[in-house]
Amino acid sequence: MSTLDSAFQRVGDDLLDAIGRQDWTVADAELETLAQEAVAATVANRRDDLAALARVAARCHTALSLRDDPGGEDLHRLGQLRALAVMIAAARGRTPPRPAESLTAPGTPGAAVLAALRSGPQTCPALVEATGLSAEEVGGVLPELRAAGLIHSWPAGRLTVNALRSGSSP
Template sequence: MSALDTAFGKLGDELLDAIGRRDWAVADAELETLAQEAVAATVANRRDDLAALARVAARCHTALSLRDDPGGEAMHRQGQLRALAVMIAAARGRTPPRAAESLSASGASAAVLSALKSGPQTCPALVEATGLSAEQIGGALPELRAAGLIRSWPAGRLIVNALQDEDPLSSGERGNSP
């Protein structure tokens, strides 16, 4: 967890505390800070910061949703959190993929690329080959597809993944590849 993740988490805690105390001026200031950080992260294309802000917004929204009779003012802030989460999700959806060089350098993406050098594989096979969790594989695959490094196609109930420059029919795979 980075220092910025910790700072965003603290900001979320302070927002929830202010709402719990019914200190609406502080709650509004915390919400404004979260919104400003989201805009700054969007403009600078800081994907990790957008992800951290999305987690904070979701955590705070969920915490407010679970409160018994939160009251009108708290529900207003909950609506603002929902709007902030929608804005962050839209910004994350528009964010272009990372460069292929950074994806293949290290981390889950590099492990998936390395495993796919032996041929097309399903997600369960990638989990076994890399030792990563299904969540890590599931997080890496869309980014690798968006960067044009891999392609995927259905094979029954599973999805097969292969390096972009690999011919699936030459590896013994049968099916329609996009």
């Protein structure tokens, strides 16, 4: 966990503590900090920070949702967390793909997936087996390879088949 991830976690912890104490001034300050960090990460296209902020917002939202008999102030902060999560999700959804060069650099999951696809179209489970990567690694890199125009995918029953795009040079 990076230093910034730890800092985001602490802000989330402080937010939940402030809500538990019903210290709305501190709670609002912690929410504002999270929102400012989300805007800064969006503007600077810091994908990892947006992912960390999404985790903190989801954790705080879940914790607050599970409280017994939340009052109006609790519900107000819950709504703010929901809005923050939506903003972060929108920012993460519009983040441009990484350049093809960084996706296909030797030793990266993208390079391994592209090498496996040279033998022909494959499903995600087949790519996991062919590359030795985890399902999470393969599942994480496939959308980026699609967005970069290096592969295309189509549904085949309950699975998705992936193939190199014609004209792409893996």
